[in-house]
Amino acid sequence: MTAPELSTPRERIRSGRMRRNAERWSWLFMRFSGALLLVLIFTHLFVNLMTGDGVQQIDFAFVAGKWASPLWKVWDLLMLVLAMIHGGNGMRLLINDYAHRPRVRTFLLWLLGIAVVVVIVLGSLVIFTFDPCPLDASGDLLSGVPDFCKDVR
Amino acid sequence: MTATAEAPAAGEVASFEVTLRIRRMNPEGTSEHGAGEEYWEEHTIQAHATDRVLDALHKIKWDIDGSLAFRRSCAHGVCGSDAMRINARNRLACKTLLKDLNPAKPIMVEPIKGLPVEKDLIVDMEPFFASYREIMPFLMTSGPTPERERLQTPEERQRFDDTTKCILCAACTTSCPVFWTDGQYFGPQAIVGAHRFIFDSRDEGQWDRLEILNDKAGVWKCRTAFNCTEACPRGIEVTKAISEVKKVLNTGEI
Ligand code: SF4
Ligand code: FES
Numbered sequence: 001m002t003a004p005e006l007s008t009p010r011e012r013i014r015s016g017r018m019r020r021n022a023e024r025w026s027w028l029f030m031r032f033s034g035a036l037l038l039v040l041i042f043t044h045l046f047v048n049l050m051t052g053d054g055v056q057q058i059d060f061a062f063v064a065g066k067w068a069s070p071l072w073k074v075w076d077l078l079m080l081v082l083a084m085i086h087g088g089n090g091m092r093l094l095i096n097d098y099a100h101r102p103r104v105r106t107f108l109l110w111l112l113g114i115a116v117v118v119v120i121v122l123g124s125l126v127i128f129t130f131d132p133c134p135l136d137a138s139g140d141l142l143s144g145v146p147d148f149c150k151d152v153r
Numbered sequence: 154m155t156a157t158a159e160a161p162a163a164g165e166v167a168s169f170e171v172t173l174r175i176r177r178m179n180p181e182g183t184s185e186h187g188a189g190e191e192y193w194e195e196h197t198i199q200a201h202a203t204d205r206v207l208d209a210l211h212k213i214k215w216d217i218d219g220s221l222a223f224r225r226s227c228a229h230g231v232c233g234s235d236a237m238r239i240n241a242r243n244r245l246a247c248k249t250l251l252k253d254l255n256p257a258k259p260i261m262v263e264p265i266k267g268l269p270v271e272k273d274l275i276v277d278m279e280p281f282f283a284s285y286r287e288i289m290p291f292l293m294t295s296g297p298t299p300e301r302e303r304l305q306t307p308e309e310r311q312r313f314d315d316t317t318k319c320i321l322c323a324a325c326t327t328s329c330p331v332f333w334t335d336g337q338y339f340g341p342q343a344i345v346g347a348h349r350f351i352f353d354s355r356d357e358g359q360w361d362r363l364e365i366l367n368d369k370a371g372v373w374k375c376r377t378a379f380n381c382t383e384a385c386p387r388g389i390e391v392t393k394a395i396s397e398v399k400k401v402l403n404t405g406e407i
Contacts, residue, residue: 023373024402097334 026089033086040079061146064132073127080123088116167202171256173209175221176263177273183220191270194218195259200251206239206262207246210274223274230386233322237274238263243324243384265327267336281323284339288347288365293358303355313352316345316394318387325381325391337370341381341391344372348394351407359407363398372399 049055066072091112099105133149136142141149174195182188196213207225214221225235228247235246240254240261254260268276294303319342326332326340347362366372372395381391401407 021367023369023371024367027373027399028403097331100336 026093030086030089033082037079037082037086040075040082044075044079060144064130064146067127067130068132077124077127080127081120084116084120084123088112167252168199169202169252169256170197171200171209171251172197172259173206173213174259174261175210175213175273176261177221178270179220180272200256202250202252204251205247206237206244206249206251206254206260207235209251209260210246210262221274222272231320233320236265236322236324236327236386238265238327243328245322245324245386248386265323267327267329267333268323276327278323281326281340281342282321284326284343285321285346287339288343288362289358290346290350292350292353292356293361294355295357305354309354312354313349315389316349316352318389319345319349320387321346322386324384324386325389328380328384330378330380331374331376335370335374338374339366339368339370341375341395344375344395344398345389345391348398351398351401363402366398367402372402375399 048058067076092109095105095108095112099108133145134142172195174193176191177186177194178189178191179186180189182190186192196217198209198212198217200209200212207228210221210223210225214223223235223237223246225247226232227234230245230248233245236243237246238261239246239249243265246262251260262274264270264274264276268278268280270276321342323342325345326342329338329341331338332340344366347366350356351359351362375392375395377392377396379392381395382389382393385391
C-alpha cells in the first residue's frame, strides 16, 4: 500500500527553524516585559499625577528635579527601552500576520526596526545629556529652570 | 416565532417557519450567477422544534434546490464533516437546533472561513489536514512491540483525555483570527492533535512534535483569542491545550 499523495497548497515559511527558539524567547519577553511595564508605567503615572500638586506640577523644573536622581533616570530609560521593544515586537507580529508579499514584509520590518532604534537612541540621549540649568545666548539662566540652578551657576 | 396559535397538544412538536440565508458559490456558474461568484440565497421552510440546521439544509436540497452542496456524513456529531459558520459562529450543522438560533430572524449559513471554498458550503480541507499530518498524529515508540497492550494508569490517561475527543471538524482552526490572516499558522487543531500524543505516557515522539510546534508557524502564533475553545463542538478546551504545549516548551518538562 502506498501513502496518499501529500500536497501543501500553501508553502510554509520555515524561518523559525533557522533560529531555533526565537519565537519562544519573543513570547517570553512579551510576558515578562508586559508585567514589568505595568508596574513601571503605573508608578510613573502615580508619581507624576497623583503626588504633590498633581498634573499642575509638571513643568521643566519638575522634569529636571526628577532626572537629578539616578533612580528616575534608570526608571525612565527602562520604560523607554522596554516599551519600544515590547511595542516593536508586537508590531513585528502584526507585520508577519498581514504582510504576505516578501518584499513588502522585509521593507516594513526594516522600517519598524529603524524606528525603534531611532526612538531608543534619541530618548536615551535626552535622558543622559539632559541639562537642568540651560543658559540663554547671553549666558543667563533661562526662565523656568529649577531653583537650585542659582546656587549651582 | 411558533406558528401554532393554540398550545400544542401533548406530545406534539411545535412547528414554525424559518428562513435560511445561505452563502453560495458555484465554480461553474449558474444561469444567474457567474462562475466563482459568491452570493446569498434565501429559502423559507417549515421546521419543527426538534430540527437541526442540517435537517433544514436537507429539506432545501431534497425538496427545493438540488444544486445546494454541503458535506455531511454521520448526521450525529461524530464524523466532523459538516462544520459551517452559522450565525457567524462555527458549529456543526448536525448539532445545532434551529430553535436555539432565534428562528424569527434569517439564519446565516456560510462555509467555514480561511480555507478555499470549492462549492457552496464545501471548502478544501487539504491545508487543514496537511497541518495535522505535519505533527505526526500516530504513536511513536522504540524497542520491541510488547506482546500485550501498553499499560497506562487512569491518571496518565486523564492527562490527555480532553484532546482525544477531537473529530477533526476544523471548526477551531477556521475560527482563529491568526489562521485567517496569516495562512502559515498550523492552527489550533494541529496543536490539539499533537497534545494528544505529547502527553501520552506511551508515546516517545514528544520532542519531535514539540520541535515542530516550536516553529515560527507553531504555538507561538497563538494569541489566546479563545475563539477555538468557543467553537469546538466537542467542548475541548483548545486554548488550554495550546497553553500546556507552550508551558512544556518553556520549562522543558512534560
Ligand atoms: S479541536 Fe474541536 S473544533 Fe477543533 S477540529 Fe477537533 S473537534 Fe473540531
Ligand atoms: S454530519 Fe457527522 S458531525 Fe455532523
